[in-house]
Amino acid sequence: MGGISEPGGGHNLNVELNLVPFIDLLSSLVLFLLVTAVWTQISVIPTAVKTPGRTTAATTPETKQLDLRVTSKGYELTWPANVTLPTVIPKRANDFDKEALMNVMIAAAKSQNVAGANVSGEETVEYGAVIEAIDTVKTGGLPSVALRTN
Amino acid sequence: MPIGKARLRISDYSRMRKSRLKHKERHIRMISLSLTSMVDMFAILVIYLLTSANTVTQWLQMSHAINLPQGKFVEIPVKAGTLEVTKDTLYANNEKLISIKEIENGPFLVAPLRAWLKQQPTTEGFINLVGDRQISFGAVRRIVATCQESGFSNVNLAIQPN
Numbered sequence: 289m290g291g292i293s294e295p296g297g298g299h300n301l302n303v304e305l306n307l308v309p310f311i312d313l314l315s316s317l318v319l320f321l322l323v324t325a326v327w328t329q330i331s332v333i334p335t336a337v338k339t340p341g342r343t344t345a346a347t348t349p350e351t352k353q354l355d356l357r358v359t360s361k362g363y364e365l366t367w368p369a370n371v372t373l374p375t376v377i378p379k380r381a382n383d384f385d386k387e388a389l390m391n392v393m394i395a396a397a398k399s400q401n402v403a404g405a406n407v408s409g410e411e412t413v414e415y416g417a418v419i420e421a422i423d424t425v426k427t428g429g430l431p432s433v434a435l436r437t438n
Numbered sequence: 439m440p441i442g443k444a445r446l447r448i449s450d451y452s453r454m455r456k457s458r459l460k461h462k463e464r465h466i467r468m469i470s471l472s473l474t475s476m477v478d479m480f481a482i483l484v485i486y487l488l489t490s491a492n493t494v495t496q497w498l499q500m501s502h503a504i505n506l507p508q509g510k511f512v513e514i515p516v517k518a519g520t521l522e523v524t525k526d527t528l529y530a531n532n533e534k535l536i537s538i539k540e541i542e543n544g545p546f547l548v549a550p551l552r553a554w555l556k557q558q559p560t561t562e563g564f565i566n567l568v569g570d571r572q573i574s575f576g577a578v579r580r581i582v583a584t585c586q587e588s589g590f591s592n593v594n595l596a597i598q599p600n
Binding site: 321322334335416418 | 474476477483510511523569570586594599
């Protein structure tokens with residue numbers, strides 16, 4: 289146990305710290321924190337919704353919008369008039385080429401001619417693939433992304 | 439042979455006894471728990487748990503078996519209505535609304551969802567969508583379009599950060 293003793297002299301100051309209640313307190317605090325801790329985090333990708341003929345929350349001008357469509361063959365990209373970047377990113381080994389999409393998005397963000405993106409997909413495409421595309425567009429440098437429902 | 443030399447003196451007995459006692463003392467070990475290091479360990483653990491604990495309550499929870507899509511973009515969900523889309527059913531705040539097959543084969547706007555959304559406060563047009571990664575985008579776009587039609591144009595798509 290912890291203690292303080294004064295060296296020399298007949299009057300020893302020997303103060304014993306009682307650590308047991310301190311340990312009790314700490315262990316119950318550890319248990320409480322472990323029980324209340326959130327181990328599985330859920331975060332979100334905020335997305336505006338675009339349906340033709342309806343008002344939208346997105347404020348990016350249509351002329352600076354990239355249209356990204358997720359199909360069973362890969363990504364199809366329609367760029368604004370003055371941008372010359374790849375229009376098709378095919379699947380690689382039966383998987384979407386997110387790395388190539390990321391490189392294209394970084395290039396698009398650098399060009400400053402693209403301000404946002406509208407993402408849509410085929411009926412049969414998995415929702416996860418569309419989410420991954422939105423995530424890649426956002427992390428690639430185009431934060432304004434809308435989900436096109438047509 | 440003189441008898442006096444063979445006999446042990448009293449002082450010899452005392453010396454032998456002392457050496458036996460010293461030998462015994464050597465075998466007695468003091469066992470004491472080092473509580474200081476234990477307290478240190480607990481304190482470090484408490485500090486770690488306190489710093490890593492979320493200050494924002496994680497209120498967006500999954501009540502059904504949903505395999506979330508993964509993503510790098512991290513944002514804390516806003517407090518709004520939650521739609522859970524499993525592989526076969528659409529739930530709204532844990533209330534079963536409609537099956538996914540009915541959504542896929544039905545009209546573009548999902549009627550039960552529309553009715554449910556009308557009862558909800560708009561909360562600045564926000565709604566949280568917790569969807570399974572394997573469901574078809576066809577079903578999701580119908581759900582999202584219904585949300586927009588009902589005044590919920592900002593859809594937060596739930597992901598698991600990787």
